[in-house]
Structure formats: structure tokens, C-alpha cells
Amino acid sequence: MLQDFTDDPEILLAALKKYQPQEPILQNGVPPPISAGAQTLGPRQAATVAQVESIAQGFQSVQMSYALDRRVDITLNAMRSLARILGGIPGRKNIVWLTAAFPFELIPQDRNVSEAELVADLPNIQHKNVDTIATGSVAATQRQSYAPEIRQAAAELSTAQVAIYPVDVRGLISGAEFMREDSANRQSSNTSERAIVRMSDVTASQETMKAVAEETGGKVYINQNEVAVGVALAVQDNAASYTIGYYPEDKKWDGKYKSIKVKLARDGLQLRHRRGYFGIDPSQQKDRKPEQQVAEALRDNAPSTLVTFSAQVKPGEKGKLAIAFLVDANSLSAEDVSGGKKLSFAYYAALFSPEGKMLENRSQKAEQTFKEDIYRQVLQQGILLHLDLDSKLDKGELRLAVQDLRTGMVGTIDAPMSLP
Numbered sequence: 001m002l003q004d005f006t007d008d009p010e011i012l013l014a015a016l017k018k019y020q021p022q023e024p025i026l027q028n029g030v031p032p033p034i035s036a037g038a039q040t041l042g043p044r045q046a047a048t049v050a051q052v053e054s055i056a057q058g059f060q061s062v063q064m065s066y067a068l069d070r071r072v073d074i075t076l077n078a079m080r081s082l083a084r085i086l087g088g089i090p091g092r093k094n095i096v097w098l099t100a101a102f103p104f105e106l107i108p109q110d111r112n113v114s115e116a117e118l119v120a121d122l123p124n125i126q127h128k129n130v131d132t133i134a135t136g137s138v139a140a141t142q143r144q145s146y147a148p149e150i151r152q153a154a155a156e157l158s159t160a161q162v163a164i165y166p167v168d169v170r171g172l173i174s175g176a177e178f179m180r181e182d183s184a185n186r187q188s189s190n191t192s193e194r195a196i197v198r199m200s201d202v203t204a205s206q207e208t209m210k211a212v213a214e215e216t217g218g219k220v221y222i223n224q225n226e227v228a229v230g231v232a233l234a235v236q237d238n239a240a241s242y243t244i245g246y247y248p249e250d251k252k253w254d255g256k257y258k259s260i261k262v263k264l265a266r267d268g269l270q271l272r273h274r275r276g277y278f279g280i281d282p283s284q285q286k287d288r289k290p291e292q293q294v295a296e297a298l299r300d301n302a303p304s305t306l307v308t309f310s311a312q313v314k315p316g317e318k319g320k321l322a323i324a325f326l327v328d329a330n331s332l333s334a335e336d337v338s339g340g341k342k343l344s345f346a347y348y349a350a351l352f353s354p355e356g357k358m359l360e361n362r363s364q365k366a367e368q369t370f371k372e373d374i375y376r377q378v379l380q381q382g383i384l385l386h387l388d389l390d391s392k393l394d395k396g397e398l399r400l401a402v403q404d405l406r407t408g409m410v411g412t413i414d415a416p417m418s419l420p
Helices: 009-018 034-040 043-086 115-121 130-145 147-159 191-216 227-237 290-298 372-381
Strands: 093-099 162-168 257-259 276-278 309-315 320-327 335-337 340-352 358-370 383-390 395-404 410-418
Touching (some): 043 093, 043 147, 043 162, 043 290, 093 227, 147 162, 147 276, 162 227, 290 340, 290 410, 309 410, 320 340, 320 395
Parallel strands (some): 093 162
Antiparallel strands (some): 257 276, 335 340, 340 358
């Protein structure tokens, strides 16, 4: 560490200026591999160097496992956000995803085995150290632990009719480039060996991108340096799309993957559509966390559209904000009960400072059963509700949300305000 935490850039610049990088040791103009020094040492020193290298490799492999874990979490959050933001917009939505790789496939059981797992499982005449086994175990556990979240994200993307068009921003790759995914056990390899391993990883990552595109009905753009062309192709695809709906004969909502096949009676045409869906009934999910879903939706950069409503905000009594919600009942799921149709939802108001900090929030639940004739009127006129919120600043952003408690679907509105 060159300098401890500081918010003064001049201190950081001074620390950098004092730093003198170590000159590399060259052999015939080429830096030696990490383990090359061990060949000139005695048996005892060589064993110590090998032990240190093994520890360093295990530590870096654990670091890569953690980085993969974070990538999976960030990507899943992004996919869920896209489903919330675009789900209420009718028709097919094409998403151009500029990336170097997806950390998972949308069908969890088909996900590629990571390098750490492969190294741990490969047969080897040498005894594997604890670090190698532990790293493979961590990677395998992470791969399995995210399976429910991946299924849920895939189901939400399917419901939102989102087609992903991955564009590989790496362009054409030779394998000689240094990549962030390079793990410690490759550093002792020569350039040609690293290139072979890297190209193997590149191929695997591109296959994952292809799988994500095919699963959602999109198309992948890889091994090309003209990234803009890939974006243009995705935009052109939106000119000819059709929505086909059907009632599946398989009524089992068991969470398993259901395949979809679409055939054309005409030759010479390319057809892109999602390959299937997970049989998940949102109203039957027992492990759903409604408060967490609303919190994520309120922090999205764009409004969620799965539940539609309008709102009016006025200054109320004693410095409060008076908020009127008019909820579109057509965007809520109704449960058939004795006596009519039952609606169950919650509405929220959250006040954020200009810096994005939540200062105040309030919510209320609404649950009521309507007779058939009254329910038809509610579908036409909507549901009018009222909520008061304490106001603690004269400038900021008010974010409102309505959540269907049966399905967990959320709609939000951003209401920038400036109170007198």
C-alpha cells in the first residue's frame, strides 16, 4: 500500500511520485516465468518458493471466485431491473447488451463449469493441495446457490418479452491479450500456453452469450471489431416481429423448464424466438420478499411499468405531502373467491434527498373483495387511494410505488418536486 485512505488528491499524487517500480529481470530480453527462479535455487529454497507460489495461486483463485460471485449478483440485478422497467410496455423489446461475457446461462443446469471446478476435478497423479480443492468447492457452491435467482430472472425476462442481443466488446481476440480472468495457475505458463487457455475461455464465454441470445430470442455479435454494426443489426431486427400467444397443455407450475418450438411452413427464413420458459406461478411463490422487491424498484434509474397508476401530489396540513393514487385495476391480478374478485396490493411513497438518500417513507396495504358488477366498474374507473407523507426538504425527489401482493409485480413513478 502506497497511501492510506484520503480525500485529498494531492496526497495521492505525491505518494505516486515517490514510488519507484522494480525493474524486471530479463532473460534474453524476455521476462522469466514466476517459477523460473526456483530452478537456480537449492532444494530447500525451491520448495519454499513452490509453497509460496501455491499459496498465491490459491489466494488469487479465491479472489476470482469472489469476483465471479459479484458479477453474477450485479448481472441478475440488472436483468430484474430490465424486466421491471420494460414489462408493462406491450410487444417485443430488443436489448443490446454490450459485454465481454455473461457469468451464467439462463438455464442454470446447463451453466458452464468454471476453471476452478475443472482444475479441482481433473484426474492428476499429483496430490492436490487444500487451496485447489477449496477453490473448486467454493466455485461449485456459488454456481448451485444462484440457480433459483437465475430461474427467476429468466422467468421475469420471458414475461416482459425481452430479447437480448449480446455484442462482444472485445472484438476479434487472438489469445495473446492479458485478461482480467487470468488466474494464478496460468502465470507460470509461457505465452503460447496462455493463449491456448485464453482462447478456450473466450470460446466458452461466447457460447454462453450465444445461449443467452437464443434463449431470449435475440442474436449474438462476436469476433468482429465493428461493434456499431452489431448494434445496428439489433435495431433492424425490431422492424419485423410478431406476438403469438397460446395456452399450454402442461398446467404444472413446478418451476421446471418448458421448451417451446416454433416452425414455419416457408423455407429460407430465419426465426428468432425464446426457446422456452420456467413454469413459475408468481402468485404461488412462498419465498418472495415483497419489501425487498419494492426497495429495488424504487432505486432503479427508470420507472417500473408492471403495475400502472397515476398520482397527484399537493402540500398538505402541518408540512405534510398529500398524495392521491389512482391505480389501474387492469394491471392487478384478481383472485377468484366466494363473493366475487379479491384484490390485494400495497402502495408506497419514499422521499429522497438530491444526493439520493432516503429521508422518509410510508406504505399502506389495500385488500378488498368486489362483487362482479362492482369489479367491472373498478376496471373502468380505477381505484382511488390517499396517503400522507412527512416532508423534510423543499427540494428533492418523491418516488411512488404500487405492488401487486399476489404476484410481487411493481409499478413506480418519479415525481421531482419543489415545494414553496
